[in-house]
Amino acid sequence: MIYKIFITLFATLLFNQAYALSNFELERLSDIDYRDNTNTKINDINLKNISIKFNKKNKVKSYTDEEGHYIPAHNSIEGYVLKGNVKKKFLSEKYVYGSGENVFDISCSKNGSNYLILMIQSYNSGIRFGSLEFITHIYQINENGLSEIKEKNISILGSGGEIVFDPSWTPHYKYYNKKLLLKRLYETKLCAEPALTIKQLGNNKGDIKEITKNYLKNYLIIDSISGKTLTSYNNIAYYLEKAKAYPEAIYLLEKIIDKYPNRTVAYINLGDAYWGLKNKEKAKQAYSTYIKQMKEKGKERKIPKVVLERIK
Known part of the structure; x- marks a missing residue:
């Protein structure tokens, strides 16, 4: 037993x-x-x-x-x-x-x-x-x-x-x-490999309008957001926003912020992208974080007037 x-x-x-x-x-x-x-x-x-x-x-x-x-x-x-x-x-x-x-x-x-x-x-x-x-x-x-x-x-x-x-x-x-x-x-050539590197895209090479969300996902798989690629990805998001590719810019900026929450410039770019989509509530949230971080860094005077006007 x-x-x-x-x-x-x-x-x-x-x-x-x-x-x-x-x-x-x-x-x-x-x-x-x-x-x-x-x-x-x-x-x-x-x-x-x-x-x-x-x-x-x-x-x-x-x-x-x-x-x-x-x-x-x-x-x-x-x-x-x-x-x-x-x-x-x-x-x-x-x-x-x-x-x-x-x-x-x-x-x-x-x-x-x-x-x-x-x-x-x-x-x-x-x-x-x-x-x-x-x-x-x-x-x-x-x-x-x-x-x-x-x-x-x-x-x-x-x-x-x-x-x-x-x-x-x-x-x-x-x-x-x-x-x-x-x-x-x-x-194996099933998928077409991007012709440009992250660094080249970050230097505004090629047609930014051709960058879809799926392309961004695949770029992030091969070259993840890190200290080495952060500036390039931030630049790409900025160019996407200026090209009115707002959903793609938002997707990338939120990935950047998730990894680097103190990346202050990403918040103003995110606010601009949401504003372009007429989503003022989310734009104001991003702008508010941007303003908060700028004040914490003693750079309040450098906050653009348009940002201060939009959060009113």
Whole structure:
């Protein structure tokens, strides 16, 4: 009897340890664009003519069986294309996870063809080491919604794979984060690589009006906002605002502020962009932060009169 109790307690302890993320696993997850969003909604994707929504379904909740074994939840992710009043399912993936799942997307184009690449990650706990499973899909965007291109998916991305978090850290799947994935799409010529660098765009080279939100997303994947790229990205946002590309300017400026909340000049640019969209409430919020930071830096005299007039 005592023997059986000991075995049960040992098994429970073992499985509890197995399904808790170790420091090693957390460190590796930081390299893989992973976040534990088990209980949160997966973001929708809005493209030019269609929108895409995801629905997570909990098929079987996690439980402990009669022998004390932890059985992870069985779940699924379903994707729907919405065009006007028409709703059509295009994705249904089932999996077992121990901690959480993510979906991230990359949109790109080449020679007039537009593509959507989806990467589904699911974290699976193991008795010794946890693992991440990757499922990939490549879709061509057309008038009717999405058409999956399975042969390109297999030849370019290998239809996904797995990484086991063992101490040797030898990933079996090569394209385990957005940067590696996008570089692979450029390398295989599925997506057109931007002709200009961030620095060139920041120096006002090329046609700024051609910079779409998807282009900005891809630029940010390859060259994230950092001390090295901050000035260039701020300049690009300024040029976008002056070109009346307000949504794109706002998207980039909010990314800058999220990373560098004390970037004072970004707030006046953000205020100008919202003002251009006639969203005066959000413009005033941005201007107010700009004024506050300018006063804290002893630069109150340099605040443009137009900003002070707009917040009245």
